[in-house]
Amino acid sequence: MLTDKHCxxxxxPMDAKRVRLTxxxxxxLETTPNQKKRWFFKYRFANVxxxxxxxxxxxxxxxxxxxxRDLARLQKGEGKDPGMLREVEKLKASNPYGDSFKVVAxxxxxxxxxxxxxxxxxxxxxxxxxxxxxxxGKRSLSEIEPVELLAVLRKTEERGAVETADRGLMLCRQVxxxxxxxxxxxxxxxxxxxxxxxxxxxxxxxxxxxxxSFGALIRAIRGYRGGVIVRAAxxxxxxxxxxxxxxxxxxxxxxxxxxxxxxxPAQRMKREKDGKQYGSPHYVPLSRQAVEILRGLHGYxxxxxxxxxxxxxxxxxxxxxxxRTALLTMGYSSDIHTWHGFRAxxxxxxxxxxxxxxxxxxxxxxxxxxxxxxxxxxxxxxxxQRRVMMQRWADYLDSLASTNP
Numbered sequence: 001m002l003t004d005k006h007c008x009x010x011x012x013p014m015d016a017k018r019v020r021l022t023x024x025x026x027x028x029l030e031t032t033p034n035q036k037k038r039w040f041f042k043y044r045f046a047n048v049x050x051x052x053x054x055x056x057x058x059x060x061x062x063x064x065x066x067x068x069r070d071l072a073r074l075q076k077g078e079g080k081d082p083g084m085l086r087e088v089e090k091l092k093a094s095n096p097y098g099d100s101f102k103v104v105a106x107x108x109x110x111x112x113x114x115x116x117x118x119x120x121x122x123x124x125x126x127x128x129x130x131x132x133x134x135x136x137g138k139r140s141l142s143e144i145e146p147v148e149l150l151a152v153l154r155k156t157e158e159r160g161a162v163e164t165a166d167r168g169l170m171l172c173r174q175v176x177x178x179x180x181x182x183x184x185x186x187x188x189x190x191x192x193x194x195x196x197x198x199x200x201x202x203x204x205x206x207x208x209x210x211x212x213s214f215g216a217l218i219r220a221i222r223g224y225r226g227g228v229i230v231r232a233a234x235x236x237x238x239x240x241x242x243x244x245x246x247x248x249x250x251x252x253x254x255x256x257x258x259x260x261x262x263x264x265p266a267q268r269m270k271r272e273k274d275g276k277q278y279g280s281p282h283y284v285p286l287s288r289q290a291v292e293i294l295r296g297l298h299g300y301x302x303x304x305x306x307x308x309x310x311x312x313x314x315x316x317x318x319x320x321x322x323x324r325t326a327l328l329t330m331g332y333s334s335d336i337h338t339w340h341g342f343r344a345x346x347x348x349x350x351x352x353x354x355x356x357x358x359x360x361x362x363x364x365x366x367x368x369x370x371x372x373x374x375x376x377x378x379x380x381x382x383x384x385q386r387r388v389m390m391q392r393w394a395d396y397l398d399s400l401a402s403t404n405p
Contacts, residue, residue, distance in 0.1 A: 002029065003062070004062055007058070010032060011035060017032075023065075024029050025065070025073060026043050026063060026071075026073070027069040028040055029065075037056060037057040038053060038054075038057065041082070050081075052072055052082050054068045054069065072328055099185070100137065100140055101137055101138075101139055102133050104178065108174060108178040117276060127164065127168055127171065131155070131168055132172065134392070135151075136152055143190070146189045149172060149193065153168050153172075157197060163324075169193060173190040195364045207340075207348075209339065212244070214402050215397075218238060221238070222401060232296070233247065233248070234326055234327075235293050237289060237339060238346070239293075239393070244320050247321075248320065249306075250308065251307065253305070260287075261283060261286060263284075264281055266281055269281075283386075284385060287392070287393070348352075353396075356389055361389075364386055364390070
């Protein structure tokens with residue numbers, strides 16, 4: 001075994017590559033021709049001989065080198081590679097951004113946001129800043145306990161925002177997984193919160209699917225005496241059954257009344273960011289009844305860009321609440337029928353009452369569908385069939401509205 005005297009006296013001739021003085025347990029002192037002395041621990045892991053640098057002598061004394069060797073042997077005895085553990089620690093130490101929850105979360109967010117829609121990115125960032133960062137943003141990710149994270153999420157849950165709390169947990173789960181991958185934390189603690197929050201069952205958007213009841217709704221819409229713009233939106237909602245935001249935001253340059261076709265740009269559709277940027281537009285054939293409503297509305301709003309401009313600000317479309325309020329004044333609260341519910345109403349009655357091909361219905365709803373061969377549905381195909389379907393649907397609504405209750 002080595003002594004301090006041996007270590008001090010160690011030297012290497014100029015014509016030699018190195019001289020090694022062995023201690024015990026794989027520890028040795030290596031001296032090079034420039035008389036630099038370094039400690040190494042030699043070991044085998046997975047049948048491969050390796051060595052771990054432990055520092056220079058005399059900065060690292062013989063006693064300190066033995067302690068470092070003993071720690072490495074303990075790690076090896078636990079089935080861990082001491083050299084690999086050293087590399088992981090170096091990676092952790094070299095991270096220039098820190099390991100607070102906010103730093104890790106924003107690092108993850110900046111990598112993901114370019115692939116999201118602007119609305120999703122904005123909503124996610126807003127939730128971080130409002131519901132999570134104020135409580136644990138400055139805490140080290142590795143120091144946060146499951147019970148601490150649960151307390152933060154329950155603050156959101158306790159104000160009745162069950163869906164928001166559930167979404168918050170999903171965001172935190174992604175942050176912790178990213179933290180594990182980048183060496184900031186050893187494990188994902190969000191797994192410990194399974195079943196700890198109130199389950200979110202999804203929002204039920206009420207829809208009338210009984211033909212007689214739907215006919216009564218159509219009669220109520222046609223008898224609505226509110227503003228011209230809201231009345232037109234109400235009348236078109238069941239005829240076109242597009243998403244509320246897509247209908248509200250319609251622009252006159254999207255609509256060809258002569259060809260009876262509404263072309264919704266990909267950027268305005270409910271899609272992922274790539275779909276918005278590179279996807280094809282969504283085509284909505286206009287029935288004779290829809291064209292008539294739009295021609296009448298054109299005299300009121302055709303001088304501007306938007307089909308349904310707001311009352312105060314003509315550069316912004318009407319709010320979803322405007323149609324919701326109109327439905328409410330007619331006696332249709334959100335637990336009876338919603339604006340979005342027109343989609344479910346059309347989907348159900350087209351399939352069950354009119355025996356329309358589900359492929360055409362789903363395509364008209366702008367859902368991602370595949371044909372019988374598993375190929376993605378091309379929205380430019382079957383346009384003539386969808387024109388027929390939309391006219392049949394409009395005529396069916398006329399028949400429902402004319403039926404005496």
